[in-house]
Amino acid sequence: MNTKISFYKGRVALNVLTNSLENAKAIYDATEGHVVVGLLSADYPDVPSAITDMKQYQEAIDNAISVGLGAGNPKQWRAVAEISAVLKPQHANQVFPAVGFTRAKIDNDTSFINTLVSPSGTPGMVKITTGPLSSQAPDGVVPVESAIALIKDMGGSSIKFFPMKGLATKDEYIAVAKACAEHDLALEPTGGIDLDNFEEIVQIALDAGVKEIIPHVYTSIIDKDSGSTRIEDVETLYAIIKKIV
Template identity: 60%
Template sequence: MKLMPNYYHDRVCLNVLANSIDNAKAIYEAAQTHVVVGILSKNYKDNQSAIDDMKQYAKAIDNAISIGLGAGDPNQSTMVSQLSAALQPQHVNQVFTGVATSRALLGQQQTVINGLVSPTGQVGLVNIATGPLSCYSPAAIVPVETAIALLKDMGGSSIKYFPMGGLKHQDEFEYVAKCCAEHNFYLEPTGGIDLNNYEAIMKIALNAGVKKIIPHIYSAIIDKTTGATRTDDVKQLLAMTQKLVG
């Protein structure tokens, strides 16, 4: 099983959802392998059915799978960790408090694991209370720099900044990008990203000097009739990315 991501040496890697193996293969081809394909744990009734299905996805696209929670659902944290241990994917989505468990169960450092932190409305501060219990508690607001250090302590690779609401939190996002660049940490902008604001969001991260950016573009490029991600939109995102990074 390939652990080192195909996109390892890329500065930008797309993260989009697939609703079938055929859709995943089409996405992978449209993105010219510069992508991890999201498969949501929340869509499965139990671990074994998820493992059996996700293995087929992994086989079809050179293990370029991203195990997702499902709209950042903290109740999926344990399942994601367990699936990750069995599947050894290239990318894992986690709530803040689930990062260490996922890294320990993976047993290796190559898989990229993000940790979900949320905007607070205050530049320089993020909410790290995104776990299954902590998300119902008063917000745990800490400096971005501290959140990054904590994620590193737990074996995390990147900040998943969610929900962004597109450019709603632009000033905050600029500061997060600056900190990720300064502390050699990956950044995964997520929430409300579409074909209209993608370039503006990516320019912020790229201009800040972030080493690796994994933007999540979900509902905006999903066909509402079929539930499949539109490959023409993936091609457009790739073209925009190539223009931005040169």
């Protein structure tokens, strides 16, 4: 099973949600495989049922799946770790304090584990208290360089900068992108990304010199009636990636 993400020109891979095997296959084809398709642990009643269902997606799209928390829900950290331990997906989403546990559970160096870090309100500083208990405590705000060093210590692959609220936290995002480039860590901008701001958000990370970028584009491209990600929107996003990378 392939456990490495396929980045377009080694730089960018999309992360979008799906609600069916048919939709997942269409997403995979539309991006020529430069994608990880999100499956949320919160959508399942328990870990065994999640594993059973997600295995079908693994087989259909060469393991290009992203095991998700569900809107960054810290209570799902353990489920993500347990699912990922069995499936060894290409990508897993995790809260900051659970990354080391998850890397040990997955027991490989190739599956991509992101690390949920939140805006603090101050460029150059980020909030790392994103776990089930720490998120209820006073904010733990540290220099982004310190967060990156801790992420590397734990075996994490990237900063998942969430919730960005689109370009509302642009100055903070620029500072994070520059730090990720300088210290050789991947970056996953997440929250409020849509067809209108996608290009600018990815371009900022490219201009900063970030080596690997995984933009998450979720609700803005989901059809409200079917619940499926709109393939025409995925095609648009992929065309933008091919234009700017």
